[in-house]
Amino acid sequence: EAGVAQSPRYKIIEKRQSVAFWCNPISGHATLYWYQQILGQGPKLLIQFQNNGVVDDSQLPKDRFSAERLKGVDSTLKIQPAKLEDSAVYLCASRTHRGLSGTEAFFGQGTRLTVV
Amino acid sequence: EDKVVQSPLSLVVHEGDTVTLNCSYEVTNFRSLLWYKQEKKAPTFLFMLTSSGIEKKSGRLSSILDKKELFSILNITATQTGDSAIYLCALGSGYALNFGKGTSLLVTP
Numbered sequence: 001e002a003g004v005a006q007s008p009r010y011k012i013i014e015k016r017q018s019v020a021f022w023c024n025p026i027s028g029h030a031t032l033y034w035y036q037q038i039l040g041q042g043p044k045l046l047i048q049f050q051n052n053g054v055v056d057d058s059q060l061p062k063d064r065f066s067a068e069r070l071k072g073v074d075s076t077l078k079i080q081p082a083k084l085e086d087s088a089v090y091l092c093a094s095r096t097h098r099g100l101s102g103t104e105a106f107f108g109q110g111t112r113l114t115v116v
Numbered sequence: 117e118d119k120v121v122q123s124p125l126s127l128v129v130h131e132g133d134t135v136t137l138n139c140s141y142e143v144t145n146f147r148s149l150l151w152y153k154q155e156k157k158a159p160t161f162l163f164m165l166t167s168s169g170i171e172k173k174s175g176r177l178s179s180i181l182d183k184k185e186l187f188s189i190l191n192i193t194a195t196q197t198g199d200s201a202i203y204l205c206a207l208g209s210g211y212a213l214n215f216g217k218g219t220s221l222l223v224t225p
Contacts, residue, residue, distance in 0.1 A: 031211055042122075042204055042215040043159070055211055089157055097211065104150055104164050105206075105213055110157040 006092050006108035014116055018080035021111045025094030033105065034067055034077050035091040043091055049075065082115045118143045120207045120216035128222045133195050137219045139205030140187040148208035149188050151179055155201045195223045
């Protein structure tokens with residue numbers, strides 16, 4: 001079974017530029033998460049999709065971050081314009097929900113963003 | 117608001133020691149509690165716990181959940197240098213999955 005695919009693996013941009021990250025979840029996984037992980041901290045949920053609908057985007061800085069999952073499969077996360085404090089690893093995860101408790105979430109390798 | 121608190125935040129032990137990592141939580145709609153190991157970028161799944169008092173075990177690692185006292189522990193016996201990593205606890209609430217800050221474990225030879 002193919003895992004969660006993310007690209008690019010690394011990105012360096014200047015502040016005020018824009019950047020986009022792509023995620024292809026495991027086939028059949030309805031739930032997709034984007035997390036931001038700053039060095040030394042746990043992953044912070046940015047947005048959660050159920051199929052192509054947003055379930056939770058309460059922690060997404062909507063003035064600069066946007067995300068979509070148009071056909072309920074692939075997803076993109078965009079930052080425009082980037083700030084220095086956006087430097088982090090952006091992790092995508094997917095999950096299926098068999099039964100009440102669901103299954104574990106599977107993570108992609110992440111994208112390390114450095115804003116200079 | 118759901119909350120996940122892990123302790124300690126960091127830990128240094130010698131090879132062969134036994135360690136216990138803690139995860140306490142507050143939740144409105146508990147579904148599951150998950151443990152992950154993160155060595156480089158992608159967290160890898162260790163355990164998912166849904167019922168109190170049932171120990172999950174995999175080799176030298178084990179975990180148990182107490183739904184009355186709202187905590188879970190992850191035990192690692194006979195630690196090895198390869199156990200050095202960040203251990204993350206995540207709370208499954210509805211479809212959400214929220215992580216604690218993690219415990220950074222360093223096992224020295």
